[in-house]
Amino acid sequence: MPITKQTNAYTVHRVVISSPKPINAVLRDLNFELNEEKAGIHLMMKLASAASREDLETAINGMTEGKRDFLLFASGSHSRWMEAYSNHQLKFRQTVVYTIGNPLLAAPVLKNDMTAGLDIPPKLLVQETDNGGTRIIYDLPSSIMAAGAPRNAEMEAALDKLDKKFELLVNKVLTVANKL
Numbered sequence: 001m002p003i004t005k006q007t008n009a010y011t012v013h014r015v016v017i018s019s020p021k022p023i024n025a026v027l028r029d030l031n032f033e034l035n036e037e038k039a040g041i042h043l044m045m046k047l048a049s050a051a052s053r054e055d056l057e058t059a060i061n062g063m064t065e066g067k068r069d070f071l072l073f074a075s076g077s078h079s080r081w082m083e084a085y086s087n088h089q090l091k092f093r094q095t096v097v098y099t100i101g102n103p104l105l106a107a108p109v110l111k112n113d114m115t116a117g118l119d120i121p122p123k124l125l126v127q128e129t130d131n132g133g134t135r136i137i138y139d140l141p142s143s144i145m146a147a148g149a150p151r152n153a154e155m156e157a158a159l160d161k162l163d164k165k166f167e168l169l170v171n172k173v174l175t176v177a178n179k180l
Contacts, residue, residue, distance in 0.1 A: 010147035013140040019174035023094050023128040029173040030126065034072035034100055038063050043071050047103060060104050069165045073099040073121050094128040105165070108158035113149040120145060136170045
């Protein structure tokens with residue numbers, strides 16, 4: 001069989017939400033919301049070793065502690081390595097990329113289209129703004145996951161739920177607490 005190539009175009013909706021909240025406070029709150037201490041490599045190891053649906057659900061529910069929608073898979077500072085790459089000749093606004101997700105939220109999407117795995121787990125880019133605030137940038141899950149794939153009611157509902165939960169998380173970590 002010969003090698004074939006297919007290129008498909010699709011539209012992605014990029015979301016940018018900004019706040020005056022300083023980036024270090026946003027990163028602290030995001031790490032807490034994603035259960036950085038108990039997720040990350042622990043989550044990856046559980047996904048690799050799970051023996052059953054029940055095993056996965058128990059582990060994921062334990063990591064979300066009944067109060068989180070998403071968990072941390074990994075994070076890294078693009079600004080830090082780019083400064084090193086330029087031999088510290090260039091300075092970049094603090095920029096951290098997060099790979100986050102929840103396998104229990106992803107399962108209905110992947111069940112309907114495994115190619116959605118190209119964008120599962122999704123990412124958030126957290127960036128310091130020129131005025132000392134923070135912006136979070138992400139591609140709307142429903143616009144990028146399963147792009148071009150046939151959709152059904154189950155997938156639409158799962159993607160809509162994911163879109164809403166993403167925005168709730170971003171707004172939560174960007175909100176500046178009112179001090180009385």
